Amino acid sequence: MNTEHYLPLPELIPQDLLDRFRKLSPAQLCDGMAKLGIARNGAMDADLMPLDDRKVMLGTAYTVDTEDGDNFPIHVAVYQGQPGYVLVVAGKGYPGRAYIGDLMAGAAQAVGLAGLVIDGCVRDKLPLAELDIPVYAKGFMQRSPGKQGPGKINTPVTCAGVEVAAGDLVFGDYDGVTVVPRARLLEVLEASEKKGIYEEQRREVIDQYVRCRDNGEPLPELAPDWVTRLLQGR
Known part of the structure; x- marks a missing residue:
């Protein structure tokens, strides 16, 4: 063979x-x-x-x-x-x-x-x-x-x-x-770690929103910045 x-x-x-x-x-x-x-x-x-x-x-x-x-x-x-x-x-x-x-x-x-x-x-x-x-x-x-x-x-x-x-x-x-x-392990790793940090920050914002809602406090902005920028055409 x-x-x-x-x-x-x-x-x-x-x-x-x-x-x-x-x-x-x-x-x-x-x-x-x-x-x-x-x-x-x-x-x-x-x-x-x-x-x-x-x-x-x-x-x-x-x-x-x-x-x-x-x-x-x-x-x-x-x-x-x-x-x-x-x-x-x-x-x-x-x-x-x-x-x-x-x-x-x-x-x-x-x-x-x-x-x-x-x-x-x-x-x-x-x-x-x-x-x-x-x-x-x-x-x-x-x-x-x-x-x-x-x-x-x-x-x-x-x-x-x-x-x-x-x-x-x-x-x-x-x-x-x-x-x-x-050949791209390091750059992918670094880019992905940044995404992981972003996701943790978003979870914190969501948790804060829920706490404020449940306590009758003023609500923080829930939408990510990029959503607002796109809506405003920037």
Whole structure:
């Protein structure tokens, strides 16, 4: 089998950066990337859903490029996986077969992967949800995968509408999955942290408004400054 497109794992994103990202959310990262003009703001398709809304996924991307429900390269990638990586499978949204089930996800958990992103279908829904590893997929299909290969590993892919390179940051929660390009981690982080500060300030204003309303006190301005400026044409 021709495996010339099976490339090595990328370097893990430094833990100090991951710790800062973990204080944010995928939605805040999208807002930060919107400020920077990054395509799609890093947001994967809306129909890529978590199997369990309670789990948070954060790690360094490594990729598989495959199609038509063929999971041979996924097997290879999983068994070469290491802690801290999120496996991103560009499966082209194929609906006719499941790319993985609970056995492969269990193996991914055993090697320490931080999550699985499948642009396509999975099966064994309930056992998958009971695992600790976060899993994102576009649907469920009981039909077994193909195993032809070779596919590609750690080449640039488009997964669920977003371009992903090995080494990018992948962050998922109940809202969906966001991808941050490796080369722009710091500027996205700083822009997103500013959005987090803004949101905290807005919560304080809303809480103050509610207190004043309940106490019969004069009400503060509730609308953000940018709303007022737009209304006044400035």
